[in-house]
Amino acid sequence: MDKEAFIRIKGLTKRYKNTVEPAVDGLDLNINKGEIFGLLGPNGAGKTTTLSILCNQIPATSGKVVISGLLLKTHNRELKKIIGVVPQEIALFEKLTAYENLRFFGNMYGLRGSELKSRILDCMRYFGLEGKADKKIETFSGGMKRRVNLIAGILHKPEVLFLDEPTVGIDVQSKTVIVDFLKQLNKEGATILYTSHHMDEAEHLCTHIAIIDKGKIITNGKPAELIKSEENCDTLEDIFLKLTGRKLRD
Amino acid sequence: MWLKFRASSVKEFLLLLRDRAGLAMLFVMPMALILIMTLLQDSTFKVLEEKRMTVLVLNHDADTFGINIVDGLKQSPVFDVVEQLEGKPFDEEQLKQQVMDGNFSIGIVIRENASRALRNKIKLGIQEQFPVEEGPIFDMDSTDAADTAKVRLYFDPITKSVFRQNIISALRRFSAAVEAKMLFSVYAELFYDLLDIQLKPTGKLQNLVVFEQEYASTAENRIVPNAVQHNVPAWTVFAMFFMVIPLAGNLIKERQSGVAMRLKTMPGSAQAVIFGKGTVYFVVGILQAVFMLMIGFYVLPLFGMYSLRLDNITLPALILIIMATSLAATGYGIVIGTIATSQEQSSIFGSISVVILAALGGVWVPTFMMPEFMLTVSKLSPLNWGLNGFYDIFLRNARVPEVMPYALSLLVFFVLCLLVSRFYIRFKESFL
Numbered sequence: 001m002d003k004e005a006f007i008r009i010k011g012l013t014k015r016y017k018n019t020v021e022p023a024v025d026g027l028d029l030n031i032n033k034g035e036i037f038g039l040l041g042p043n044g045a046g047k048t049t050t051l052s053i054l055c056n057q058i059p060a061t062s063g064k065v066v067i068s069g070l071l072l073k074t075h076n077r078e079l080k081k082i083i084g085v086v087p088q089e090i091a092l093f094e095k096l097t098a099y100e101n102l103r104f105f106g107n108m109y110g111l112r113g114s115e116l117k118s119r120i121l122d123c124m125r126y127f128g129l130e131g132k133a134d135k136k137i138e139t140f141s142g143g144m145k146r147r148v149n150l151i152a153g154i155l156h157k158p159e160v161l162f163l164d165e166p167t168v169g170i171d172v173q174s175k176t177v178i179v180d181f182l183k184q185l186n187k188e189g190a191t192i193l194y195t196s197h198h199m200d201e202a203e204h205l206c207t208h209i210a211i212i213d214k215g216k217i218i219t220n221g222k223p224a225e226l227i228k229s230e231e232n233c234d235t236l237e238d239i240f241l242k243l244t245g246r247k248l249r250d
Numbered sequence: 251m252w253l254k255f256r257a258s259s260v261k262e263f264l265l266l267l268r269d270r271a272g273l274a275m276l277f278v279m280p281m282a283l284i285l286i287m288t289l290l291q292d293s294t295f296k297v298l299e300e301k302r303m304t305v306l307v308l309n310h311d312a313d314t315f316g317i318n319i320v321d322g323l324k325q326s327p328v329f330d331v332v333e334q335l336e337g338k339p340f341d342e343e344q345l346k347q348q349v350m351d352g353n354f355s356i357g358i359v360i361r362e363n364a365s366r367a368l369r370n371k372i373k374l375g376i377q378e379q380f381p382v383e384e385g386p387i388f389d390m391d392s393t394d395a396a397d398t399a400k401v402r403l404y405f406d407p408i409t410k411s412v413f414r415q416n417i418i419s420a421l422r423r424f425s426a427a428v429e430a431k432m433l434f435s436v437y438a439e440l441f442y443d444l445l446d447i448q449l450k451p452t453g454k455l456q457n458l459v460v461f462e463q464e465y466a467s468t469a470e471n472r473i474v475p476n477a478v479q480h481n482v483p484a485w486t487v488f489a490m491f492f493m494v495i496p497l498a499g500n501l502i503k504e505r506q507s508g509v510a511m512r513l514k515t516m517p518g519s520a521q522a523v524i525f526g527k528g529t530v531y532f533v534v535g536i537l538q539a540v541f542m543l544m545i546g547f548y549v550l551p552l553f554g555m556y557s558l559r560l561d562n563i564t565l566p567a568l569i570l571i572i573m574a575t576s577l578a579a580t581g582y583g584i585v586i587g588t589i590a591t592s593q594e595q596s597s598i599f600g601s602i603s604v605v606i607l608a609a610l611g612g613v614w615v616p617t618f619m620m621p622e623f624m625l626t627v628s629k630l631s632p633l634n635w636g637l638n639g640f641y642d643i644f645l646r647n648a649r650v651p652e653v654m655p656y657a658l659s660l661l662v663f664f665v666l667c668l669l670v671s672r673f674y675i676r677f678k679e680s681f682l
């Protein structure tokens with residue numbers, strides 16, 4: 001792919017201490033600006049590990065990551081400001097209200113005052129959490145928590161957004177709102193990298209996908225083109241099963 | 251940076267405010283401990299103080315000897331002298347009954363004419379110093395000479411022998427003084443009779459030897475506090491260190507919920523958060539100390555205890571020790587929260603270790619009651635440094651330079667905790 005790609009990942013390898021198999025094994029990936037990129041793969045494929053490296057949570061064993069022309073290893077301070085992260089688990093304070101949580105994370109991105117307040121309330125309204133601002137997170141349902149978890153990662157209007165299974169364990173309504181929201185964000189210019197186990201969702205949402213297994217990319221391209229190129233495959237799910245097999249994973 | 255720090259402090263403050271159990275642990279538990287332990291230990295500590303003895307005195311000798319003995323008893327800080335029963339004079343029979351009934355542990359009866367008998371004994375002694383040829387120098391009859399000055403003591407059988415020894419040696423001391431005084435006056439009389447020289451009375455002959463009291467202990471300067479002076483600072487220090495449980499708990503919760511990981515993706519946040527957290531608990535520690543001291547000052551007197559004396563203390567020294575103790579406790583909480591892997595682990599290890607450090611440090615059993623060996627061991631506990639700092643301030647009016655060693659030790663402990671935490675985080679991250 002072109003050298004001008006917005007996110008360039010080269011030979012990325014992650015070997016956790018005291019493990020034999022690398023979790024990520026020489027991954028090469030280019031993501032262009034303005035794409036919604038889907039990283040798909042079975043359990044334990046290395047999706048979360050890859051995202052964790054991209055958003056500075058853990059160091060890579062080897063390989064190179066360049067985002068927006070900046071080398072991740074040396075420019076993580078600058079990059080953190082333009083990256084938004086929505087983790088796989090609900091990373092919120094249970095004892096704080098939704099508003100207090102969001103205000104705290106907003107402050108961490110340097111947002112403040114009435115601007116932050118209106119942004120929080122707008123997002124909450126968008127995600128159907130109107131009137132819930134002053135309720136503690138511990139009183140929220142799983143779907144509501146997931147929505148707040150997402151809002152916490154996008155308050156600062158990031159240029160790049162990493163989402164790790166944002167639509168896991170929620171109802172169709174919530175899922176639709178989230179998918180629509182991501183499309184909207186993307187239209188406004190955000191580059192999105194997200195992981196999912198929902199093949200149909202990825203098929204419709206993503207401009208580009210990569211299927212990884214055992215830390216390696218096994219296929220990579222536009223969803224429609226991939227479906228066309230593989231024989232006997234009508235959906236992304238068919239391709240997924242064909243390429244990763246039916247064996248159960250850890 | 252300021253915004254992030256402020257946001258972190260606010261968040262930490264809200265979390266603590268909503269943690270009822272944590273707040274109870276930090277404020278209610280130590281308050282209860284102070285009240286209960288002070289009330290329980292009050293009598294124990296009182297025995298340790300030099301307790302005053304009440305003595306019932308019946309003086310039949312309204313002369314030099316009797317008057318001087320009673321005055322001597324009255325002026326002694328150890329004795330309370332009672333000379334009347336319910337405002338009425340009493341006789342020896344009543345005195346005996348009172349002591350037998352246990353109303354007084356000691357009764358003293360000074361016999362009639364004790365002074366005269368004493369004076370005669372002195373005269374007799376002087377007479378013997380003169381050659382027989384000189385004949386009688388003083389005029390007195392033989393019945394007088396046979397008389398002896400007598401003091402009779404009645405003891406309640408349960409009176410401890412220490413107390414008996416105390417009163418007897420005190421009486422000997424007083425009577426020796428009176429004897430010397432009377433000897434001097436008899437000689438003065440004699441000089442006047444024989445040589446017509448008027449001697450002036452002098453007070454300079456008293457207390458020719460000064461007794462310096464020292465406590466025979468190799469432990470430098472054991473200070474003996476009263477129950478209030480011990481319990482208030484002891485449980486304050488204890489309570490401050492109990493902040494490890496909410497502090498470490500929140501730290502672990504933050505890690506387990508993934509918030510810590512999320513913070514790593516945010517610009518410069520991890521430091522701001524730990525700094526904000528530390529600051530909130532540091533301030534809470536100070537509030538705890540102020541709260542406990544107020545209990546000592548305002549509440550304990552309501553229960554008939556002494557009030558914690560705060561009038562003579564050096565405020566900057568007190569502030570220094572409070573801040574240093576709070577920092578040390580904060581550091582301890584951070585290190586426990588960093589190393590422990592679950593909340594259960596941190597609260598069990600945190601509370602047990604604080605209880606042990608408290609026991610070692612002299613919170614439960616004050617160090618002055620400890621055997622020599624334990625006294626050395628107790629110096630290893632940071633709670634001991636804080637407690638000693640408070641002791642010095644409350645009992646010796648210590649100033650800043652005198653409590654500085656304790657403050658510095660606590661500060662070093664704090665820095666050490668932070669370094670260990672940092673080192674441990676590095677070590678853990680090398681596994682990621």
Ligand SMILES: Nc1ncnc2c1ncn2[C@@H]1O[C@H](COP(=O)(O)OP(=O)(O)OP(=O)(O)O)[C@@H](O)[C@H]1O
Nearest residue numbers: 016019023041042043044045046047048049050682
């Ligand atoms: N902290 C860790 N230490 C050791 N091994 C790890 C660690 N985290 C993940 N792994 C291993 O790395 C591999 C990749 O895990 P990862 O979480 O990246 O998978 P994933 O694709 O996100 O899976 P899932 O779809 O279940 O979320 C797995 O084999 C996992 O066991």
Ligand SMILES: [Mg+2]
Nearest residue numbers: 047048049088
């Ligand atoms: Mg994952």
